Amino acid sequence: MNTVGFRQANINFDDLREAVGRSDCISESTKVIKDHSHDWWPINSAWRHQEKSPFEPNAVATPKNSEEVAKILSWAQKAKVPVTPWGLGSSVVGGPLTVHGGISLDTTKLDRIIDIDTENMHVTVEAGKNGGILEDQLQSLGLTLNHSPQSLYRSTVGGWLATRATGQFSSRYGGIEDLCVGFKAVLADGTKVTVGGSPRMAVGPDLRHILIGSEGCLGVITEVTLRLFPLAEFRKLQTVTFPDVTSGVTAMRQIMVSGLSPFLLRFYDLAEARHAMKDASFSSPVMFVGSEGAKNFADSEMSELLKICNENSGVDVGSDGAEAWMKRRFDFSTIENVLKTHGGVAETIEVANNWSGISGTYDALTKALRPFADEVLGHFSHAYTDGVSLYVILLGQAESPKDAELQFEQIWKVANRAVLDSGAVLSHHHGTGLARNEHVHEALGSSWELYSRLKKAIDPSGILNPGKLGL
Numbered sequence: 001m002n003t004v005g006f007r008q009a010n011i012n013f014d015d016l017r018e019a020v021g022r023s024d025c026i027s028e029s030t031k032v033i034k035d036h037s038h039d040w041w042p043i044n045s046a047w048r049h050q051e052k053s054p055f056e057p058n059a060v061a062t063p064k065n066s067e068e069v070a071k072i073l074s075w076a077q078k079a080k081v082p083v084t085p086w087g088l089g090s091s092v093v094g095g096p097l098t099v100h101g102g103i104s105l106d107t108t109k110l111d112r113i114i115d116i117d118t119e120n121m122h123v124t125v126e127a128g129k130n131g132g133i134l135e136d137q138l139q140s141l142g143l144t145l146n147h148s149p150q151s152l153y154r155s156t157v158g159g160w161l162a163t164r165a166t167g168q169f170s171s172r173y174g175g176i177e178d179l180c181v182g183f184k185a186v187l188a189d190g191t192k193v194t195v196g197g198s199p200r201m202a203v204g205p206d207l208r209h210i211l212i213g214s215e216g217c218l219g220v221i222t223e224v225t226l227r228l229f230p231l232a233e234f235r236k237l238q239t240v241t242f243p244d245v246t247s248g249v250t251a252m253r254q255i256m257v258s259g260l261s262p263f264l265l266r267f268y269d270l271a272e273a274r275h276a277m278k279d280a281s282f283s284s285p286v287m288f289v290g291s292e293g294a295k296n297f298a299d300s301e302m303s304e305l306l307k308i309c310n311e312n313s314g315v316d317v318g319s320d321g322a323e324a325w326m327k328r329r330f331d332f333s334t335i336e337n338v339l340k341t342h343g344g345v346a347e348t349i350e351v352a353n354n355w356s357g358i359s360g361t362y363d364a365l366t367k368a369l370r371p372f373a374d375e376v377l378g379h380f381s382h383a384y385t386d387g388v389s390l391y392v393i394l395l396g397q398a399e400s401p402k403d404a405e406l407q408f409e410q411i412w413k414v415a416n417r418a419v420l421d422s423g424a425v426l427s428h429h430h431g432t433g434l435a436r437n438e439h440v441h442e443a444l445g446s447s448w449e450l451y452s453r454l455k456k457a458i459d460p461s462g463i464l465n466p467g468k469l470g471l
């Protein structure tokens with residue numbers, strides 16, 4: 001439904017081609033449009049099985065530099081055509097789907113490395129760069145981003161910022177907000193801005209955070225500077241079993257509060273431990289812990305980590321489980337295989353709470369999802385001194401793709417309600433997209449006013465990713 005006065009039909013993109021000065025800057029080909037009509041939000045699998053495509057853009061723009069991004073946005077604002085940034089479409093919540101049609105702005109031609117600065121340990125890269133390709137290039141120089149989402153090879157650097165992503169080593173290195181030094185972006189009217197860039201700054205609010213997590217609703221990120229690290233000289237990994245969820249979560253809390261900083265800290269409940277250990281008869285919850293750095297440091301940190309685990313009834317069962325997981329940590333096949341089947345239902349829901357509330361959230365969310373699933377799996381990762389994220393995976397099967405679609409819709413309604421009622425945050429790192437859109441206002445509480453005024457001021461015509469972030 002077009003309630004906001006956007007132009008959605010009979011848009012003449014020739015004016016845009018002329019403004020940009022390149023006839024192939026925008027494509028209206030059916031295939032290209034189809035390729036930008038489905039992201040990785042699992043409900044898309046049910047749509048695909050039914051050959052449904054509810055969120056098609058009118059056209060797909062592929063700017064080659066920030067000047068072209070600026071020209072596209074400036075044209076779109078005047079023409080009242082929505083623009084929704086598209087990285088690699090790995091969003092699992094419908095973030096880059098075009099609710100009001102218009103232009104899907106594919107950033108992947110912005111893929112140059114601008115600078116690798118080994119004195120200040122920064123890499124500056126265009127925002128459409130594939131994260132995995134960047135990481136491989138850096139590793140060949142003995143460097144790393146230490147940002148390792150499971151989607152490393154399926155996502156862009158700009159997408160990481162826009163979704164406030166986090167990676168598997170975040171308990172030590174932080175999320176993308178900690179790793180991002182600064183960026184360049186283009187605002188809705190085509191104005192170019194450069195934000196941040198120094199180790200720290202006390203010149204007003206930290207403006208990086210206006211666009212980090214803004215899900216394409218406040219600007220198009222075109223270039224990003226991230227911190228660099230030397231590759232760790234030595235890594236030590238261990239696998240520890242626990243008698244129950246409570247003892248493992250308590251050990252995680254004590255580890256974080258003690259000031260230790262394992263680069264790997266993940267704890268799986270019994271149901272997910274069987275998948276994580278690739279052993280259907282595995283009989284206890286399991287934790288993977290890892291220390292890295294100089295050998296003496298990693299060895300002694302690991303002794304302290306294992307001491308805390310042992311004090312909480314953890315049993316060290318060797319390194320094999322954690323090492324095998326590290327090798328297949330980008331594998332998503334458990335979920336992909338379910339989604340390939342007719343009627344397959346699989347979801348991933350990540351939230352966070354303080355230590356005092358996380359067990360209640362785990363109980364509430366897993367209970368709420370059980371009626372929809374053959375299996376409900378849970379793990380705790382991304383730990384902080386004050387809390388932790390909980391990631392729940394649901395695997396199930398409906399009778400038909402149509403039934404699966406209804407089930408997906410129901411799952412998000414029930415899950416979002418259970419999460420908010422348990423006092424947890426709506427999303428820890430996937431963002432809100434369409435899956436959580438109707439709960440954003442409630443989740444932000446009175447700070448909604450701050451966000452909605454910001455949106456009106458920065459994007460007064462509302463052309464950037466309309467229909468998202470609660471609007």
Ligand SMILES: Cc1cc2nc3c(=O)[nH]c(=O)nc-3n(C[C@H](O)[C@H](O)[C@H](O)COP(=O)(O)OP(=O)(O)OC[C@H]3O[C@@H](n4cnc5c(N)ncnc54)[C@H](O)[C@@H]3O)c2cc1C
Nearest residue numbers: 087088089090091095149150151156158159165166216221
């Ligand atoms: C198998 C799998 C595993 C995953 N694992 C993780 C994980 O470990 N950690 C994690 O955080 N996420 C994970 N995700 C989610 C997803 O990969 C992230 O949200 C990622 O950051 C999205 O990047 P993208 O480039 O694909 O962006 P897209 O999916 O294309 O877009 C996501 C959102 O960002 C906006 N956007 C994209 N680029 C820009 C830009 N340059 N400027 C402004 N807005 C922009 C879009 O409009 C959209 O709202 C996973 C997804 C999959 C499929």
